[in-house]
Every structure is written in structure tokens, then in C-alpha cells.
Amino acid sequence: MPLRVFEETVLPHLDAAFNYARWLTRNDAEAEDVVQDACVRAMRFFSSLRGDDARAWLFTIVRNAWYSRISRRSTAAEPAPLGAQDQLSDDALDPEERLLQQQTVALVRTALEQLPVDFREVIVLREIEGLSYKEIAAVVDVPIGTVMSRLARGRERLMAALEPVRELEALR
Amino acid sequence: MSCERVERDLGAYVDRELDVEGSMAIRDHLGTCAACRRQAAEHEALGRLVRAAPYYSAPDRLRARVSAQTRRSTMRRILTWAAAAVLVLSAGGGIAVWRSASTGNAIADEVVNSHVRSLMANHLFDVQSTDQHTVKPWFLGKLDFSPPVADLASIGFPLVGGRLDYVGGRPVAALVYRRQNHAINVFVAPVRGDTAVRASARSVRGFHVHYWTRDGMAFWAVSDLNDAELTTFVRALGGGS
Numbered sequence: 001m002p003l004r005v006f007e008e009t010v011l012p013h014l015d016a017a018f019n020y021a022r023w024l025t026r027n028d029a030e031a032e033d034v035v036q037d038a039c040v041r042a043m044r045f046f047s048s049l050r051g052d053d054a055r056a057w058l059f060t061i062v063r064n065a066w067y068s069r070i071s072r073r074s075t076a077a078e079p080a081p082l083g084a085q086d087q088l089s090d091d092a093l094d095p096e097e098r099l100l101q102q103q104t105v106a107l108v109r110t111a112l113e114q115l116p117v118d119f120r121e122v123i124v125l126r127e128i129e130g131l132s133y134k135e136i137a138a139v140v141d142v143p144i145g146t147v148m149s150r151l152a153r154g155r156e157r158l159m160a161a162l163e164p165v166r167e168l169e170a171l172r
Numbered sequence: 173m174s175c176e177r178v179e180r181d182l183g184a185y186v187d188r189e190l191d192v193e194g195s196m197a198i199r200d201h202l203g204t205c206a207a208c209r210r211q212a213a214e215h216e217a218l219g220r221l222v223r224a225a226p227y228y229s230a231p232d233r234l235r236a237r238v239s240a241q242t243r244r245s246t247m248r249r250i251l252t253w254a255a256a257a258v259l260v261l262s263a264g265g266g267i268a269v270w271r272s273a274s275t276g277n278a279i280a281d282e283v284v285n286s287h288v289r290s291l292m293a294n295h296l297f298d299v300q301s302t303d304q305h306t307v308k309p310w311f312l313g314k315l316d317f318s319p320p321v322a323d324l325a326s327i328g329f330p331l332v333g334g335r336l337d338y339v340g341g342r343p344v345a346a347l348v349y350r351r352q353n354h355a356i357n358v359f360v361a362p363v364r365g366d367t368a369v370r371a372s373a374r375s376v377r378g379f380h381v382h383y384w385t386r387d388g389m390a391f392w393a394v395s396d397l398n399d400a401e402l403t404t405f406v407r408a409l410g411g412g413s
Contacts, residue, residue: 006242014238018230032234039238041313048309048318057312064313101224108225126187127222133189138309141299152183159218 010042013055016129017062023124024066026113038065056131059139063121104165111161119154122147173201178208186215279340279392280374280381286337286346287357287379287394296348296355297333307334311345319345319360320389322409329356329405339392349405356395356405363390371411373399384411 017038021031038061049057112120125131125139137144178201184190185198202209290296299310308321314336323331329349337346337359344361363385371384380402382393393406406412 003242007239011235011238014230014235015227018234019228022228028228028231031228032231032237035230035234036237036241038313040241041316043242044316045312045318048312060309061313104221105224105226108221112222112225123222127219128225128227133184133187141310148184151187155183155215155218158222159214162218162221165221 006043006046009049009054010039010046010058013058014039016055017058020059020121020124020129021062021066023112023128024063024117024121030069034062034066034069037069038062041065053135055129056135056139059125059129059131060141063139063141107162107165111158114161115154115157119150119157122150123154123158126151173197175201175205175208178202178205179211182208182212182215186212186219277374277376280376280383282339283357283359283381283392283394284376284379286339286359287355290335290337290346290348290357291355296335298335300333302331304331307331307347310334311336315343315345317345317362317389319347320387321347324349324405324408327404327408329408351395351397351401351405354395354397356393356397356402358409359392359394361390363388373403373406375399382406382411386410 014035017035018031021034021038022028025031025034038058041064042058042061045061112123115123121140122136125136126133131139133144133147136147140147142150178198181190181194181198185195188195190198202212299307301307301310302323302325304321304323308318311319311334321331321334325331329351331347332350332355333348335346335348337344337357339359339361342361344359347358347360349356349358371382373380373382375381379394379396380399382391382402384391384406391409391411393402393409393411395402397405403412
């Protein structure tokens with residue numbers, strides 16, 4: 001398998017792979033391991049990628065890599081998320097606005113991290129990665145109806161968790 | 173359209189996943205119903221909020237690790253292939269999946285055991301689907317090869333699912349087909365080394381076992397179906413002698 005083709009096809013999606021893995025694991029080091037593992041697998045299964053969307057294909061492999069890691073662990077519990085590490089900032093905003101925005105981002109992140117992983121991943125794939133229902137169904141390996149109901153329930157929970165922010169945002 | 177219907181489809185509407193007709197019906201309803209309009213606005217606002225969540229880009233360290241690793245494993249692959257080629261040459265092409273009658277019997281025994289176990293444990297499939305486009309990707313990331321999956325429903329052998337199994341101590345893809353009340357297990361794995369035997373058929377404890385190779389893959393079909401019909405099935409999958 002030509003290495004160059006692999007690098008040109010898969011490596012451009014490394015950010016997306018890492019973002020997804022990071023939301024699955026909620027932990028930087030673990031996400032790195034999952035992505036590395038996934039890339040090794042991706043290389044072995046590269047011949048199975050046939051004109052499909054390489055990004056969705058890579059998500060599937062990331063998810064399987066993550067899944068086999070957590071299945072291997074004796075404790076079924078997910079590791080606790082690490083604390084805040086990075087904050088988005090926008091220099092165009094005045095200090096007060098910026099603080100408000102940082103708080104919003106922190107609250108959104110916490111709310112999303114605290115969702116059960118079944119809901120969290122479909123919301124990340126839909127809202128952040130922009131995958132279609134069909135693509136999500138293929139990545140998560142569930143029927144489209146399940147994707148829809150998980151999205152709906154996840155959003156419901158997020159709405160409740162983000163109630164204070166949503167009120168704040170409405171005032172702005 | 174009722175508010176209940178709208179509420180049910182609002183998520184798909186906001187995600188632009190409804191067909192034209194459905195999304196027009198919702199748009200019309202939103203034009204007249206303030207309560208639903210407010211809900212739609214909330215949905216959209218939530219989407220904006222979630223998209224403000226951090227995007228975690230791959231650290232440079234990971235990028236470097238992955239690059240180094242893919243290069244390393246490409247090298248290893250080349251070396252492994254080279255070594256295998258040397259080995260095959262020196263052994264006079266003697267490394268085969270089903271080299272002799274005795275290993276053939278041992279493997280036939282094993283695939284029959286797997287077949288029986290799948291029926292007894294009522295564990296025929298991990299993925300249940302009649303759609304080859306669902307079954308094939310299911311193996312992605314679970315095996316280091318991609319088994320060919322054909323749907324033979326048109327000739328009376330519908331695909332019903334797939335699962336992971338083990339034959340000869342290595343993971344194989346098991347594809348499950350049906351003929352009336354008979355299950356047919358097809359085990360697929362890449363051919364290892366050279367194959368002296370390209371196709372064979374035998375009976376083991378009342379089950380028919382067909383073995384063949386095609387495009388670098390080894391296949392074993394096992395069933396208690398009568399051998400004439402199983403042979404038709406095997407031919408349709410490109411096997412048989």
C-alpha cells in the first residue's frame with residue numbers, strides 16, 4: 001500500500017479524529033493513544049476504503065479503537081475528565097464580554113462532557129463535525145432512528161443543563 | 173400539521189435532514205405557530221452554543237508519532253513480505269492453508285465446531301442485516317482484512333448477518349446466509365502463504381464443508397443443507413471446482 005496515498009488521505013483528518021477521540025475519552029493523553037491506535041488500524045484496513053468519505057471512515061475506526069480499549073479495561077467506568085486546560089479567547093471583545101464568552105465555553109464544555117457518552121458522541125458528530133444522520137449511524141453502528149432519538153434526548157439534557165447560559169445569551 | 177408532529181420532527185428539520193415535503197410542512201406551520209417558532213429558535217440557539225464548545229486539534233506531538241509509526245510499519249510490512257517470499261521459495265511453495273489432507277481435516281473439524289457452536293449458543297451474528305453494505309463495514313476496525321460480502325437473496329440464499337469468529341487460532345469473518353430453515357456459515361480469512369489445495373469438499377459429522385480460495389481469500393462454507401444446494405451456493409460465491 002503506497003504510504004503517500006495513505007498520508008494524503010488519512011492525515012488531513014487527524015484533527016477531526018483527535019477531536020472526536022477527545023470528546024469520547026474526555027482526556028488528552030487517552031485521546032492521543034486512541035488516535036494513534038486508530039491510525040495503525042486505518043493503515044491496515046486502508047484497502048477497505050473505497051471512494052467513501054475518508055473522514056467518516058476514520059471516525060468508525062477511531063470509535064472501534066476506543067471501544068476495544070475500554071472493553072479491555074477491567075473497570076467499565078469511564079475515566080473522569082481532566083480539568084479545564086484551554087480557553088478560547090477573542091481579542092476583539094472587551095474584557096467583560098470576553099469573560100462572559102469564556103464562561104459560556106466552559107459551561108458548554110462541562111455540560112457536554114457530563115452527557116452520557118451515547119448522547120455526547122452523536123451531538124459531537126452532528127454539531128461539531130457536521131456529519132449527516134446516515135454517516136453517524138454508520139460510525140456508531142446503530143440504525144438512523146436510534147441516532148435521531150439519541151440526538152433528541154441529548155439535546156433535551158443539554159437544554160436543561162445550559163438553561164442559565166441560554167438565558168444569558170438571549171439577553172445579549 | 174399538529175404541534176406534536178412538528179415537535180417530533182423539529183430536530184431533523186433544524187438539522188436539514190427532512191425531505192423537501194416534510195420541511196415545507198414544518199416551515200408552513202412555523203409561520204403560523206408562535207410556540208413552535210420559539211422552540212425552533214431554541215433548537216438553533218442550542219446548536220450555536222454547542223458549536224462554541226472547544227475543538228480539540230491534534231497536538232503536533234501526535235502528528236509526529238503517527239507519521240513515524242506509519243513509516244515504520246510500512247517498512248516492517250515490506251520486510252515481512254520479503255521474508256515470506258524467501259520462505260515460500262525455499263520451501264518450494266510448501267506453505268499452505270490447507271496443505272495436506274490432515275490439516276484440511278483439522279480445519280474442517282474446526283469450522284464445523286464453529287458452525288455448531290453458533291447455532292447452539294444462538295449466536296449466529298453480531299451484526300444482523302440483509303444489507304451487504306451494512307455487514308461489510310461492520311468488520312471495519314475489527315479485522316485486519318475486508319471480507320467480500322455478496323448478497324445472494326436473488327437466488328434464494330439471503331444474507332442474514334455476520335460475526336467475528338476464530339478458525340485456526342486467528343480471527344475470521346463469519347457471514348451467515350439462510351436457505352429455508354438452514355443456516356449457512358461462510359468463514360473468510362486471507363490465504364496464508366501459498367495454497368496447494370484450491371478447492372475441496374467433504375462431510376464432517378453430517379455437515380457439508382466446502383473450501384475454496386479466491387482473490388487471496390480462503391473461504392469455508394458449512395451447512396447441514398443438502399450438498400446439491402450448498403454446491404449451487406458455493407458456485408454463486410465463486411467457489412467450487
